[in-house]
Amino acid sequence: MNASFQQLCEKLSAAGVPDARYDAAELYRFVTGRDPRLDAAPTPAEAEKLAALAERRAAREPLQYLLGEWDFYGLTLKVGPGVLCPRADTEIVCEAALELLQGVASPTVYDLCAGTGCLGLAIAAQRPDAAVTCVEKSDAAWQYLTANAAGAPNLRTVQADVFAFWRTLPQGGADLLVSNPPYLTADEMAALMPETAREPVMALDGGADGLDFYRLLTGRYQAALRPGGWLVLEIGWQQADAVLALGAQYGWQNASCRRDYSGNDRAILLQKPPVLG
DSSP: OOOOHHHHHHHHHHHTOHHHHHHHHHHHHHHHSSSSOOOOOOOHHHHHHHHHHHHHHHTOOOOOHTTTEEETTTEEEEOOOSSSSOGGGHHHHHHHHHHHTTTTTSOOEEEETTTTTTTHHHHHHHOOOEEEEEEEEEHHHHHHHHHHHTTTTEEEEOOOOHHHHHHGSOOEEEEEEOOOOBOOOOOHHTOOOHHTSSSOOOBBBTTTSSSSSHHHEEEEGGEEEEEEEHHHHHHTOOHHHHHHHHHHHTTOOEEEEOOOTTSEEEEEEEOOOOOOO
């Protein structure tokens, strides 16, 4: 192993970076295009760039922001300051949505609070017959969403506030709504990890109890779905009971919860009642 890479690992570890060795390897490959385990040493120019990135990572700037892109469900998405970083646990939400769309021809799907568009884009990529709309309010996130969505033939982007967007939707026009909304509580917002604190507050803050967006989505968006359509929501690991209770309060049926790769509650599935008779 070359000494430069070892020093990079030690610097990030001393700064308290989680998975410091992984991050160091990612930064090394990003700068040099080579595997640090096989490479003798970076060039002087590469070493200078690595040192600058190491300082930023040691200051706990998210690795995703430094790399400028991140993989999600087989896609490589542009990311950076002002947009929530896609996370592996969110892939569980995508998997659930795709399962619910099986057997639905040419489905209409809305990704609400889309951020990078990871959920909507992944669904659109897996279901080329779908008509997918990604909705995002933030000007900063909008830049990444539109860049990621460029060239996707079955996906459109809308810049709008989900607290008002529901009024514009035709009744019964959607087959599935999916969202990773802001869901952190006030207490959680006050105790963020340094990396998460660099991500946009707008994408994190779910109100005092973390449920502001769930009240909206369960209470206002059911009319936009066809009978039997589905709402799929990412949740915080302690929110399943509260969100399921909201689902029951607003008349959703066939509610269930999916766990993520770490075994934490992660996705709530709610069905609009089918037409009877």
